[in-house]
Amino acid sequence: MKIQPLNTWITQDNNPLIIAGPCGAESEEQILQTAKQLSEIESIKLFRAGIWKPRTRPNAFEGVGEEGLEWLTQVQKQYNLKTAVEVANAQHTELALKHGVDVLWIGARTTGNPFSVQEIADVVKGTNIPVFIKNPIHADVQLWLGAIERLSNAGITKIAAIHRGFHYAGKTKYRNKPMWELAIELKTILPELPIICDPSHISGNRELIPHVAQKALDLGMNGLMIESHINPSVALSDAQQQLTPSALKELLNALVYRQSVTQNPDCNDKLSQFRKMINEVDDELINVLKKRMNIIEQIGEYKKEHDLTIFQLERWQEILRTRIQWAEKLGIPRAHTEKICQLLHEESIRIQTELMNKK
Ligand code: PEP
Numbered sequence: 402m403k404i405q406p407l408n409t410w411i412t413q414d415n416n417p418l419i420i421a422g423p424c425g426a427e428s429e430e431q432i433l434q435t436a437k438q439l440s441e442i443e444s445i446k447l448f449r450a451g452i453w454k455p456r457t458r459p460n461a462f463e464g465v466g467e468e469g470l471e472w473l474t475q476v477q478k479q480y481n482l483k484t485a486v487e488v489a490n491a492q493h494t495e496l497a498l499k500h501g502v503d504v505l506w507i508g509a510r511t512t513g514n515p516f517s518v519q520e521i522a523d524v525v526k527g528t529n530i531p532v533f534i535k536n537p538i539h540a541d542v543q544l545w546l547g548a549i550e551r552l553s554n555a556g557i558t559k560i561a562a563i564h565r566g567f568h569y570a571g572k573t574k575y576r577n578k579p580m581w582e583l584a585i586e587l588k589t590i591l592p593e594l595p596i597i598c599d600p601s602h603i604s605g606n607r608e609l610i611p612h613v614a615q616k617a618l619d620l621g622m623n624g625l626m627i628e629s630h631i632n633p634s635v636a637l638s639d640a641q642q643q644l645t646p647s648a649l650k651e652l653l654n655a656l657v658y659r660q661s662v663t664q665n666p667d668c669n670d671k672l673s674q675f676r677k678m679i680n681e682v683d684d685e686l687i688n689v690l691k692k693r694m695n696i697i698e699q700i701g702e703y704k705k706e707h708d709l710t711i712f713q714l715e716r717w718q719e720i721l722r723t724r725i726q727w728a729e730k731l732g733i734p735r736a737h738t739e740k741i742c743q744l745l746h747e748e749s750i751r752i753q754t755e756l757m758n759k760k
């Protein structure tokens with residue numbers, strides 16, 4: 402897949418791409434005032450605003466429509482900021498192109514619908530306008546990847562993914578559970594794809610945003626998209642999660658920006674030493690795992706011969722309890738041991754099941 406790095410067309414350096422702007426465009430005044438203040442923050446390179454808002458129920462604020470695109474033209478002219486809007490169908494896309502919007506993004510609800518994504522891809526074909534693709538609402542990396550492929554197949558090369566968290570039915574402090582591992586999985590499949598984190602829609606409230614934004618930078622994400630409104634308390638959508646431009650400035654200043662590589666030879670030496678130590682420990686670990694696996698195979702054969710069940714509840718409970726105790730004595734937290742024991746046990750069951758099914 403041909404993907405142009407962000408620094409060839411928008412950031413000019415290797416700093417993360419910072420995107421900010423209101424959830425929705427509400428009035429010309431709100432847009433221009435917000436853009437003015439955001440344009441004074443040097444690291445912000447792209448101004449976002451929703452013109453068509455996907456809402457859970459009708460009669461909520463559904464965006465101002467085409468009129469808002471004129472305001473974004475003013476933002477480009479008066480404040481020299483590039484602009485981005487969400488498009489959900491062919492008509493939105495045609496209008497955004499007609500009004501000279503710089504970047505399009507596909508929202509989480511749309512990414513999950515291949516018909517809509519294809520409709521958008523058909524309209525942008527031949528333009529090479531930048532398109533950012535948010536993750537789908539549900540935790541499905543293939544669906545996310547599929548949407549990216551549709552844009553790429555239409556000849557778009559300025560592509561980035563936006564990680565905005567996933568719907569989660571269980572208990573969580575987030576509006577959308579980050580499930581960082583899914584963003585990492587996507588990056589592993591497409592290493593050249595920039596991934597931008599959207600801490601606003603992950604958090605759902607202002608308090609969590611700094612923690613999520615920092616975590617994204619710590620993981621080496623390529624940018625942040627953060628909602629900012631001139632007066633969040635009266636925002637017509639996502640009021641809880643928007644920051645004033647000055648609060649955003651403070652947040653951006655407080656974040657620790659990290660490099661994925663360093664030119665400092667001492668630093669690189671030290672890293673090599675640590676990595677050598679890890680390699681040695683992993684070598685030991687793999688030998689121990691091999692020993693464990695041999696025993697699992699013997700137990701499996703034995704259970705098979707004697708018509709015993711693979712899963713033995715009491716033994717499993719005992720393993721979990723004792724390993725947690727042993728590990729805690731060495732200062733290893735319970736959650737860590739629990740996770741690893743669960744993985745080991747799952748694998749043990751899988752290996753024994755394979756054995757039993759063998760003729
Ligand atoms: C938005 O960016 O305002 C938005 C609607 O986001 P999402 O598609 O991630 O829900």
Ligand code: MN
Pocket residue numbers: 424425628638639
């Ligand atoms: Mn929003």
